[in-house]
Amino acid sequence: MTKDRLKKLLAGVARGEVAVEEAFERLQSLPYESTGEAHVDHHRGIRQGVPEVIFGEGKTTEQIVAIARLMRRAGAGVLITRLSGDKIRGIRRAFRGAVVHEKARCVVIPDGKRKSPGAGTILVVTAGTSDIPVAEEAAVTAEFLGNAVDRLFDVGVAGIHRLLLQESRLRSARVIVVAAGMEGALASVVGGLTDKPVIAVPTSVGYGASFGGVAALLGMLNSCAPTVAVVNIDNGFGAGVLASVINRL
Amino acid sequence: MTKDRLKKLLAGVARGEVAVEEAFERLQSLPYESTGEAHVDHHRGIRQGVPEVIFGEGKTTEQIVAIARLMRRAGAGVLITRLSGDKIRGIRRAFRGAVVHEKARCVVIPDGKRKSPGAGTILVVTAGTSDIPVAEEAAVTAEFLGNAVDRLFDVGVAGIHRLLLQESRLRSARVIVVAAGMEGALASVVGGLTDKPVIAVPTSVGYGASFGGVAALLGMLNSCAPTVAVVNIDNGFGAGVLASVINRL
Amino acid sequence: MTKDRLKKLLAGVARGEVAVEEAFERLQSLPYESTGEAHVDHHRGIRQGVPEVIFGEGKTTEQIVAIARLMRRAGAGVLITRLSGDKIRGIRRAFRGAVVHEKARCVVIPDGKRKSPGAGTILVVTAGTSDIPVAEEAAVTAEFLGNAVDRLFDVGVAGIHRLLLQESRLRSARVIVVAAGMEGALASVVGGLTDKPVIAVPTSVGYGASFGGVAALLGMLNSCAPTVAVVNIDNGFGAGVLASVINRL
Amino acid sequence: MTKDRLKKLLAGVARGEVAVEEAFERLQSLPYESTGEAHVDHHRGIRQGVPEVIFGEGKTTEQIVAIARLMRRAGAGVLITRLSGDKIRGIRRAFRGAVVHEKARCVVIPDGKRKSPGAGTILVVTAGTSDIPVAEEAAVTAEFLGNAVDRLFDVGVAGIHRLLLQESRLRSARVIVVAAGMEGALASVVGGLTDKPVIAVPTSVGYGASFGGVAALLGMLNSCAPTVAVVNIDNGFGAGVLASVINRL
Amino acid sequence: MTKDRLKKLLAGVARGEVAVEEAFERLQSLPYESTGEAHVDHHRGIRQGVPEVIFGEGKTTEQIVAIARLMRRAGAGVLITRLSGDKIRGIRRAFRGAVVHEKARCVVIPDGKRKSPGAGTILVVTAGTSDIPVAEEAAVTAEFLGNAVDRLFDVGVAGIHRLLLQESRLRSARVIVVAAGMEGALASVVGGLTDKPVIAVPTSVGYGASFGGVAALLGMLNSCAPTVAVVNIDNGFGAGVLASVINRL
Amino acid sequence: MTKDRLKKLLAGVARGEVAVEEAFERLQSLPYESTGEAHVDHHRGIRQGVPEVIFGEGKTTEQIVAIARLMRRAGAGVLITRLSGDKIRGIRRAFRGAVVHEKARCVVIPDGKRKSPGAGTILVVTAGTSDIPVAEEAAVTAEFLGNAVDRLFDVGVAGIHRLLLQESRLRSARVIVVAAGMEGALASVVGGLTDKPVIAVPTSVGYGASFGGVAALLGMLNSCAPTVAVVNIDNGFGAGVLASVINRL
Amino acid sequence: MTKDRLKKLLAGVARGEVAVEEAFERLQSLPYESTGEAHVDHHRGIRQGVPEVIFGEGKTTEQIVAIARLMRRAGAGVLITRLSGDKIRGIRRAFRGAVVHEKARCVVIPDGKRKSPGAGTILVVTAGTSDIPVAEEAAVTAEFLGNAVDRLFDVGVAGIHRLLLQESRLRSARVIVVAAGMEGALASVVGGLTDKPVIAVPTSVGYGASFGGVAALLGMLNSCAPTVAVVNIDNGFGAGVLASVINRL
Amino acid sequence: MTKDRLKKLLAGVARGEVAVEEAFERLQSLPYESTGEAHVDHHRGIRQGVPEVIFGEGKTTEQIVAIARLMRRAGAGVLITRLSGDKIRGIRRAFRGAVVHEKARCVVIPDGKRKSPGAGTILVVTAGTSDIPVAEEAAVTAEFLGNAVDRLFDVGVAGIHRLLLQESRLRSARVIVVAAGMEGALASVVGGLTDKPVIAVPTSVGYGASFGGVAALLGMLNSCAPTVAVVNIDNGFGAGVLASVINRL
Secondary structure: OOHHHHHHHHHHHHOOOOOHHHHHHHHHOOOOOOOOOOOOOOOHHHHHOOOOOEEOOOOOHHHHHHHHHHHHHOOOOEEEEOOOHHHHHHHHHHOOOOEEEOOOOEEEEOOOOOOOOOOOEEEEEEOOOOOHHHHHHHHHHHHHOOOEEEEEOOOOHHHHHHHHOOHHHHHHOOEEEEEEOOOOOHHHHHHHHOOOOEEEEEOOOOOHHHHHHHHHHHHHHOOOOOOEEEOOOOOHHHHHHHHHHHHOO | OOHHHHHHHHHHHHOOOOOHHHHHHHHHOOOOOOOOOOOOOOOHHHHHOOOOOEEOOOOOHHHHHHHHHHHHHOOOOEEEEOOOHHHHHHHHHHOOOOEEEOOOOEEEEOOOOOOOOOOOEEEEEEOOOOOHHHHHHHHHHHHHOOOEEEEEOOOOHHHHHHHHOOHHHHHHOOEEEEEEOOOOOHHHHHHHHOOOOEEEEEOOOOOHHHHHHHHHHHHHHOOOOOOEEEOOOOOHHHHHHHHHHHHOO | OOHHHHHHHHHHHHOOOOOHHHHHHHHHOOOOOOOOOOOOOOOHHHHHOOOOOEEOOOOOHHHHHHHHHHHHHOOOOEEEEOOOHHHHHHHHHHOOOOEEEOOOOEEEEOOOOOOOOOOOEEEEEEOOOOOHHHHHHHHHHHHHOOOEEEEEOOOOHHHHHHHHOOHHHHHHOOEEEEEEOOOOOHHHHHHHHOOOOEEEEEOOOOOHHHHHHHHHHHHHHOOOOOOEEEOOOOOHHHHHHHHHHHHOO | OOHHHHHHHHHHHHOOOOOHHHHHHHHHOOOOOOOOOOOOOOOHHHHHOOOOOEEOOOOOHHHHHHHHHHHHHOOOOEEEEOOOHHHHHHHHHHOOOOEEEOOOOEEEEOOOOOOOOOOOEEEEEEOOOOOHHHHHHHHHHHHHOOOEEEEEOOOOHHHHHHHHOOHHHHHHOOEEEEEEOOOOOHHHHHHHHOOOOEEEEEOOOOOHHHHHHHHHHHHHHOOOOOOEEEOOOOOHHHHHHHHHHHHOO | OOHHHHHHHHHHHHOOOOOHHHHHHHHHOOOOOOOOOOOOOOOHHHHHOOOOOEEOOOOOHHHHHHHHHHHHHOOOOEEEEOOOHHHHHHHHHHOOOOEEEOOOOEEEEOOOOOOOOOOOEEEEEEOOOOOHHHHHHHHHHHHHOOOEEEEEOOOOHHHHHHHHOOHHHHHHOOEEEEEEOOOOOHHHHHHHHOOOOEEEEEOOOOOHHHHHHHHHHHHHHOOOOOOEEEOOOOOHHHHHHHHHHHHOO | OOHHHHHHHHHHHHOOOOOHHHHHHHHHOOOOOOOOOOOOOOOHHHHHOOOOOEEOOOOOHHHHHHHHHHHHHOOOOEEEEOOOHHHHHHHHHHOOOOEEEOOOOEEEEOOOOOOOOOOOEEEEEEOOOOOHHHHHHHHHHHHHOOOEEEEEOOOOHHHHHHHHOOHHHHHHOOEEEEEEOOOOOHHHHHHHHOOOOEEEEEOOOOOHHHHHHHHHHHHHHOOOOOOEEEOOOOOHHHHHHHHHHHHOO | OOHHHHHHHHHHHHOOOOOHHHHHHHHHOOOOOOOOOOOOOOOHHHHHOOOOOEEOOOOOHHHHHHHHHHHHHOOOOEEEEOOOHHHHHHHHHHOOOOEEEOOOOEEEEOOOOOOOOOOOEEEEEEOOHHHHHHHHHHHHHHHHOOOEEEEEOOOOHHHHHHHHOOHHHHHHOOEEEEEEOOOOOHHHHHHHHOOOOEEEEEOOOOOHHHHHHHHHHHHHHOOOOOOEEEOOOOOHHHHHHHHHHHHOO | OOHHHHHHHHHHHHOOOOOHHHHHHHHHOOOOOOOOOOOOOOOHHHHHOOOOOEEOOOOOHHHHHHHHHHHHHOOOOEEEEOOOHHHHHHHHHHOOOOEEEOOOOEEEEOOOOOOOOOOOEEEEEEOOHHHHHHHHHHHHHHHHOOOEEEEEOOOOHHHHHHHHOOHHHHHHOOEEEEEEOOOOOHHHHHHHHOOOOEEEEEOOOOOHHHHHHHHHHHHHHOOOOOOEEEOOOOOHHHHHHHHHHHHOO
C-alpha cells in the first residue's frame, strides 16, 4: 500500500465513502495487503522478480507433481531443481510439455509466454567437468528467467591458458557465474580478468580436506578480486537467480 | 590493449611506421602494457573498473603515504581503508586535499575529475549501530567510485517494523548492501522485500558463538532469499566495489 | 520423598510404629524411593514434570514395544519419537489405542486420564515446510503433556509479511516455539514481535554451508532478541517439554 | 497501536474530528507509532517487555553517557552492561543515582518507579567462582526488571553434594539460570533435579579445549535433561531477560 | 633383550661359545629380537602388557579368520572387536571355543591359560543404555586381560541420585571407566565422588550438536575433576587396556 | 554417611536417644554430611585424594593470598599454579616459607608434614624445550602430592634416538606423563616402548595449523598405542594429579 | 611463444611476409598457442611432466572407458584411479592390455613405450595395513611414471623398532612417501631419520576424533621435521606424481 | 652404526681386542652412537642435511644469544628466525659478523665456510606484498643452506598476467616455493605452469574468513595441480629447508 493509496483511503473514510470497518480490515494487514490465503506467496514474483521454484530434493514425485499443478493453475511456468532420474521420469509423465535438463538435474514446465530478454549475456564458467551439474542448474535457471546464457566449462586454473584463450567471452558477458570445487581459485582469476560482477558458486567437488566444498567456499570468500560475491555450496539455483536479477537491471 | 589497438600496432609495423623492436617491447607485456616496473598494475582500473586502493591495516603511515604519492603521480584518486586515528592524522598532514571519513576509517584523496554517476542509487543498510564502520566503508567506496549512496542504519530484525517503514527506500535502490553481525538475518529479510541484488557483508560484531562473524556469514550464505550473495567478513570495501560494478552495468 | 514425609517416617520410628529395618530400607534410597529395580526412574515425572519418553531412533521395533509395555504396566501414557514408517506400523499393531502422528514421526499411547491444561496456548512456528516434522514433534509432545497448541507453519523471513499478518496469533500465545533451518533468522524476528518466551529449535534443513543445522544454531544463539533460548538441532521433543514446563508455571 | 486505538482513530476521521493529514501521519508509521526519530524504539519495552539496555563493550564512556541521558529524558530506568572499571567510574560521575554492581560489571540508573514483582523467585546458579560475573549480569538484569533473585554460587558437579545440599532452593525457584564454563555439566544436573525451566548460560571460563566457551555450549545443547535451553556464551543479560519474561507470565 | 642378556651374549662371544655370525644375527635386530618376519610384533605383549588385538571394522570375515589363525598358532588368546552380527557368526563357525560378547560386538578366542588377576576391580559406568556397546567393549577387553570387572550402567547425570545410590561401588573400584555420549558430564561427577583414576570414553551417542561425540569429548577434556583422562570417541578397547595396565601396577 | 551409621542413627531414634528433629537435620543433607559452611569443600582432599589448589590465572595477587591464607589456617599445604613473575613475587612476600618453581610458574607453601611416597617414580617427558613449563607444572604437582619424579626433556620424535637412548628410564617409571605440542607424536612413541600408563598432555606450543594445541590434542587422542589417555591442552596440573593418583594405588 | 618467435613474427609482418590479420590471430591468443581444440590439454604432459589421469570416483564405467579410448588414440598410456571392483572388471573387459592393481584400486593401460627411469628409488612407507590402498595408489602412480619404487608397510610409531630395523632402506631412497592415518606421527619420525624429501599423505584411516583424516593432516602439517610436506587426505596419486617429479630432477 | 662396523666390533670381542664392557657400552646405545651429551643433536646436520636453527619467537634475546654461542663454538653457522626488531638489535650487538635480513625477520651468523651450491635455482614466489616476510624467511633459509635463490613477488592471481609475463623464470627454476595468503590460489596456477616441484606455504595474510591462513591452507591442499605439496601456515623456514633438500638431490 503506497502513501497515495493510504491518503486516498483515509479521505474516503473522511468523506464517508469508506466504512470504518472496511478501512479497518484493510489497514489491519498493513504494510501488506493479503489475498485471503495468506501463505501462498503469489506476489513474490512481483516483489522479488523470481517465480516460486520447487526444490526437488527431499520431496517425493507425488509431492512435486501436486505443487507443480497448483502453480500451473495459477498460470506460472515452473522450475523444479535437484531431481534424481526417477523423479525426472515421474514428472515428465505428469506434464506433457515438461522440458528435461538432465545435466542440470532440473525440469522446466514452460508457461508459453515470451519473456523480454535481459540486457546482456550471462556467462557460466566451470573449473572442471564435475562442476557441470551445479553450473547447469545456474544456466537453466537463468534461461528459465529469460536470459541468454553462454557456457564455458572445464577451464580450471591448473591449465590457465584454457581460460585466457577465452578471454573475449569473459569480456562480452554482462554477468559471470563461476562454479568451482576443490580450491575454488577460478573465481579470483576470472574476477581479475574482467570488470563484470562475478557470482561464485563453490561446489562440493573434491575429497579429503575439501570438506564438502568448504575449501572452495573459503577460497572464494577470500578472493583477492573485489568483484566476487559468493553463494552457498552447490547453490546453482541461487547463482542463476541473482545473475538474472543483475542482468535485468 | 584493446583489439583495435593491437591491429593498429601491427598495421604500423606492416607500414614500417613502428619499429620491430618497439613493437616487441609493447607486445612483450601483452595483453597488458607494463610501465617498466612490471607489477604496478595501473591498467587494473580499466580491466576491472576499480582503481587500486590501499589497505591501511598492517602498513605504517610512512608506507601508506609513499604508496599514495606514487598513485597520485600517476594521476589517480586514492582510497585508503582500514585506518586507525593515528594514521588518519598522518595522512591528512601529508595530503592537503585529503577527505577523512572517520566512521568508515577511510581517507580519500580526490583526483578532481568528475565521474559519470552510476545508473541508480546504492542503498547501504545495517542491522545495528556497531555495523556502521563496515557499512560506511562500503558507502565511501561506492561514492569514491562515482555512485549515489543512500544510508539506512540500525534497522535490525528484532524490530522489524523499523525496516518496513523504510520499504520505499529499499525499492528505490538499484543495488543494496546489507551489513549485519550477530545472526546476520537482515540480509534474508531485505532480500525478501525487494527484487534488487543484495550484497551481504557479515560483520564481526557480536561475541561468544558469533565466532568473529562466522555466525552472520553462515546465516547469509544460507539465506532463503535467492537474490543474496556474500562477501568476506567485514569486507565493506569489496561490497562497495561490487555494488558499483553492478550499478554501472 | 518430601520433608513432611521424612519427618513423618522418623516420628513413626520414634513411636515404634515403623521398624528400624523398614526405615533403613526406605532411607537408604534417599532422597528418592527406589522400586527395587533402582534405575527405573518412575519418579522423574514428579521431579521434572515429564514422563519418560522413548527415543525411537536406533532402537528396533521389538525393543520399543518391550519398553512401552513396561511403561504401560506402570500406568503411564507413552510417547515414542523419531520413528520411521516401518516402526510406526509395528507399534500400531502392538498397541490398539496407539495414535499415530505421521508428520511428527511420533506415536502416542494414551493413558486415558484427563490432564489439567496449561495456563495458555503454545504456538509452534516454522520457517518452511521442511521444518514441519521437527515442529510437529514439539507440538505433539506439548499436546501429550496436556497443552493447547496452535500451529503457524511456513512463515519464513524471506516473505516477512506472511508472519506479520499473523501477529495477533504471536501475541495471543503464552509460549512460542520456532523451528527453522537454513539461516534460522525467524527466531529473531519472532522474538522482536512479542514479549513471550521464544524457544528456538534449529533444524537440519538446508545443504552446503548449513552444516546440518549449525548455521541455524549459530544464528539463533546470536539472536539480537534477548527473549530467545535455543535447544539442540532437530530437538523438537525438548522444545515441546520446555514449552510445556513454562506454560504450566 | 492496538486494534481498539486503530478503530477509534478511523472513527475520529469518519466523524471529522481527526484530520486526514493527521491520521495519515499516525498511520504511516503503522503498526508502530514513530517519534520522529524513527529508529528509537521506545515501544520495544511494551512489545517485548524489556526496556532498551546499553551494551557497554566497544562504546566509550562519552557515548554511553549520551545514550543514557536520552533514555533518562524519556523517563526510563537504564541498565548498562559489560563495563570496565574506568567506564563505571565515568558513569557514576555523570549520574548521581547510579547504582554500581561491580561483580556484574553493570550500572543501573533507576527510574524510581516501583515495579510489580514477578510471580516467583529466579534462582541464579554457578558452577565455579569464575562464572560469577556472568551470573551477576543475569541476576542484576532480572532484578532491574523487577524480579526477586536468589543466588547459589560455586556448586559445580565435581563436588555434587554442595548442590544436593541446596536442593530445596532449586525447588523453591520458579525459573533457574545456570552459568557454567569448562564442561558446563551443571545445567544437566540441575535440570535433572527440578521441574522448572532451566536457562543455561555457557561461560568462557576455561582454557585449551574449552575453546572460549564452546565446550560448555555444546555440553548444554546436548543436555540429557529436556527442560534446559541455552543462550549465547557469556550472555548473562539475555538469560536475565528471558528468566524475567518467564517469571512474569 | 635386557642388559643382562646383552652382557651374557657378549661374554659368550668373548669366550668363543657364541659365533660372531650368530651374535651378529641377534644383535642386528636390537633392541628387539626379530622372528624373521620382522613386522610381526609378538613381543609387544611383553613390552606393553597387551596382546595384539584384531580391529574387526573394515576387515572381511576371511581376513579376520586368517589373522586370528596366525595368532592362535603363536599360542595367543585372541580378542576381535568392532564386529557386525554377520562377522560374529563367521568367526564362531571358524573357531570352536570362540566366546561371543554380543553387546560388546566382540569375540574372544581364549588361550586356556589362567591369568593372574589385577590387584582390584575395574568399574565400568555408563550414562545411558545407548552407551553400553562401548562400555562392554571396555569391560570385555579388561576381562580378556585378566581383570575383575564391575558394571554400573544407565546412571546419567539427569537423574543424579541413581549414581549416588551406588557410591559404594564407585569407592570399592580400583580404576573406573566412564562411557558417556551427549554432554559427557558423568565423567566429571564420577571424578568428583572418588579418589580413583577415571578413564573417560566419549561415545558417539547423540544427534545434532553432539557432532558424533565431539560434545562429550570436549566436556570430558574440560572436566573440573583433575583425576579424569580421556581416550578417543567410542574407544572402549583403549579404555579397557589402559584400565588393565593401571590395575596391574 | 555409611550404612552402619544410618542404622545406628535410626536405632537411636527408635530408642528415643536421638530427637526426631535432630535426626531430620542430619538426614536432610544426605547423602553427605555438611560442615555448616556448605561450599567449603575441605573434605575433597579425603574424597579425591587431592588438596584444593589455586589456579592463579585470572586472579589478582591479593585474591590469591587471601585464599591461600584460608587454606593455611585449615592446616593444608598450598599449591598455586599459572603464575606470572609479578604474582610470584607478591606471594613470596606474603608467605615466608613459599617455595617458587619458576619454570613451572608455580608456588608451593608447604605444610611441613611428611607425605608417604607413592609406590614408584613418575617420569615426565617432553618433546621440546618449549613444552617444559607445562611439564614442570605436572612434575611440581606430583612432587607436591608426595611422589618421586624423574624428568626427561627434549626427546621429540624428529630425533628419535634421543628417546631410545633413555629407554631404561621409561621402563623404570611406574607412570609416565608426556607433554608435547606441534604434532604431539611423542605420546604414541612412548606408549609403544613401555607397558606403563601414559598420560598425554598436549601443549599449545606451535603456530599456524597447530591451532593452539588442537593438532597435538587430536594426535594424542588418535594414538595407535592403547595405553595413552589425554588431558586438556596445557593441563600439566591435571596430569600431575592423575599420575599421583595412579602411582598411589 | 618464446621471445625469439615473437620477434620473428613481428619481423615477418615488417617484411610483409605475414599478413596483419594472421599476426593478429596468433597474437590474440598470447601467451599460449592453441591447438584448435582449446580445452583438450594434451600439452599438459609436456608442461607439467604428468600425463592426464582419470579420477574414477563419481564416473560410470562407460564414462571412464570413453575418456580412456580418447587418450589411447592420442597414443598415451592411461592411469585410472579410485576404482571399485565393478568398474575394474568393466575396464578390463574394454582394454585387453589393462593391468589391474587391486590394492591400489587402479588400472593402468600401458602405451608400450619404455620410459627412462628416474634417478633413484622412491620409498613408500605406511604406518598400518589399512593405509596400504593409499600407499599403493602412490606407488602405482610413481611406477606408471617410470620410477623404481620400494615398499615398506606397517611400520607405525607404536612399534618404532620395526622402522628402525629398516633404516637402511630409508637411507637408500631418493624420495620418501609416508602414508599414515590416526595420529600421522610416522611422517615426523621418518623425517627425523633421513635427509631426503618426505611427502606425507594423511589417510582417512581411524575413527572418532580422527575426523576422517584431519588429525593425521594436522599432525603432518605440524611436523617437527622440516623436510616434510603434505598433500590432501588420501591423495596417493598426488604424492606419487610429486615424488616422481622430484625423482626426475 | 653400520652392519660392517657391528661385525667388526663383534670380531674384536671374539679376538679379545675389545673388552666386553666396552662393547656393551657401545651396543647399549644402538642404533645410534651417542656423543656423551645425549640430547645435543650435532649429528642431525649429517642425518637430515640441515643444521640446527634457532626459532626466535618466544625466546628472550639472552636465551637466543646463549644458544647461538654454543652453536658457534661447535663451529656451525647459525640461522635465527622469527625475530622482532628489538631482538635483532640485541643479536647484532652480541655477534660481530651477524648478517641481518630485516624483511625475513632473520639473522644469519655465517661460519665462513663455502658451501657447494645446489644443482639449480630455487624460485620463491608471492601472491602479494604482505606475503613477503614469509617468502623471505624461505629465501634466506635456502641461501643459508647454500642455494641460489630467485625472488618473484606480488604476482597474485587477480592480475594473472603479471605471473605469465614471468613464465620463463618459473621454467628456469629447479624447485619453486609459493607463499600466498587469502585464497592461496597462486600455488595451483604456478603448479599448472611448470613441471617442477612446488612447495606451497599458506600465509596468515588476510582477515575474516581467512581464519589466520586456514583458507589458503585448504586451497593449497585441494590444489588441482598434482605437483603441489604444502607446509604449515607461515612456515617459510620449512619451505626453505625442503626446497634445499630437493635442490641438492
